[in-house]
Amino acid sequence: MKVTISVEGSEFSLDVEPQESVLRIKQKIEHILRIPVASQALSIWGWELIDGLDMEDYSTIDESTKIVLTIRKPAPIPLPPANSKNRITVKFSARKIVLEVDQTETVRSLKEKIHIVDGTPIKRMALFFAGRELDEEFRYLTAYGISDNAEIVVFLKSAVSAADQLPVSRTPLLNVMVQTASCLLNSAMIPLDMIRDSSTVSELRQFLLKEKILPPDDYIFIHKQRIMRESCSLRWHGVENGDFLYVFKGTVSQGKV
Template sequence: MKVIIVAGAREFLLEIGLQDPVLDIKRRIQQLVGVPVAAQILAVSGWELVDGLDMEDYPIVNDGTRIELTIKPMMPAFSSYCGKIQIIVKFSARQINIEVDRTDTVRSLKEKIHIFDGTPIKRMSLFFSGVELDEDFRNLSEYGIHEFSEIVVFLKTMTRIRDDPPSRKLSIVVQTSSCLLNAACIPLEMKDSSTVNDMRQLLLSRKILPQDDYLFIHKQRIMRDSCSLRWHGVDNGDSLYVFKGTVSGSGY
C-alpha cells in the first residue's frame, strides 16, 4: 500500500507493507530526505508510531493514509555534544524549522531546504544577521549560526546559461531498495545532459524495472524528472537510489 509522508511543506508517497517495522520505514525516510532515524517522529491522527511495532499493529494505517513526519527537539546537553541544532528558515510569507549539524556546509543547508520546500538551490540566497552566506563550502558554525538562528531566504532571478558545457558520458549505478528487485545494482551509461525521465524511460524500455512510479535519489536529494543528471551534480561513478513512489506538491 502507498502512504503519504508529510514533511514540512513537502509531501511524498511511500510504498510500505503490513510486515514493515516502523524502524525500517524511518530508515527509508532517512535515505529520502536526510532526517536521522533518531530525530524522526511519525504519527497518524495524533498517534505516534512506535519503533518496536510493525505496520500491521496500526489498523488505522491504510492505502492513502497521511503520516506526519516531525523532528524531535534536541536537548541542550545532547545538542552541544553531537552538534545538532534547530534553525528557523524564513521565506517571504512562511517559515520552516530544520535540524542541521553545526558542521553542515551552506550547500548542505540549501539541499535540506530544497528537500523540505522544493525551492531550487540555484535560486537561493541565504542571509543570517544581514550577512549573505555566499560561500557554499563553509560550515554554518563559521558564520556564527547557533540554536534557533533565523536564516532568511531570498530568491534570485534566474538567467539562462549562455554556453552550456559539452555533454559527457557517465558510468553510474542505480541501486534499488530491498523490496524492489532484491536491492539490485544496475550499471548504466548515460550522458550528463540526459534527464532523470530519460533514465527512467531507459530502465522501463529495457524491462529492468516493472511499470510503476519511482523516486530517484542522489546524495539524499529527491531528483526532478525534468532536470538533467548534470543539474543534479551527478558525477562519474556515483550511485543513484530508486524507490517506488511519487512526490506531490509544488516544486517538482
C-alpha cells in the first residue's frame, strides 16, 4: 500500500508492506531524503510510532493515512572554557597522585594521562567521582561536575572477566523498572528486584499478575522500542540491570504472509 509522508510542509508517497517495521520505513526515508534514522520521528495524530512495531500493528494505518515526519535536531554540546586548568586528586586504594588537567579534558584523555604518570592499564581503570562512574569515555570532565580540587577514585577491574569468575550454575539477578502506559493503564513506575535474567517474558508477566502489580488482562511488553517475545528470556532481549520495560494493554496480531 502507499502512505503519505509529510515533512516540513511537503509530502511524498511511500510504498510500505503491512509486515514492514517502523524502523524499516525510517530506513527507506533515509535512503530517499538522506535523513539519518536517529534523527527521524514518525507519528500519526500526535502519537509517535515505535521502531519495533510493524505497520499491521497499527490497525488504523491505510492508504489514506498521513504519517508526519519530524526531524530531530541534536542539541549542541557546549564546550567548556578553553585554557583553564584544574588540579585534581586521583586516589587509588593505597596511594594518591595529583594531576593538572584542562577543562577540555575528557574521561578518556584523563585515563591516558593516569596511564602515562602511573602506568595503570587503561582497560583496567574504572573512574568514579562523587559515587558516580565516569562511564562515557569521550564526555568532558566538566559535564560530570568535576572542577578544581575534585577527587577521582580509581577502581581496578580484574584481569579476568566477571563472566569467567561466576560459577556456571549461577544466574545473574536484575533490578529493572516496569513503566505502565499512562494512556492505557494507571501510570506507574514499578521497580522489580531479584528478577533473574534467565526469566522469560511470560514468567515476568505471571509474576506481575501474582503480585497484583498489574490487573488481569492482555499486555505487550516493550524494551528499547521493540516488542518482547513471550517465550524468550530477558537476557535474550538484552535487558540489563537498571533498564526500563514498558507495558501496554493489547495483543500482537500476526499478519498472514
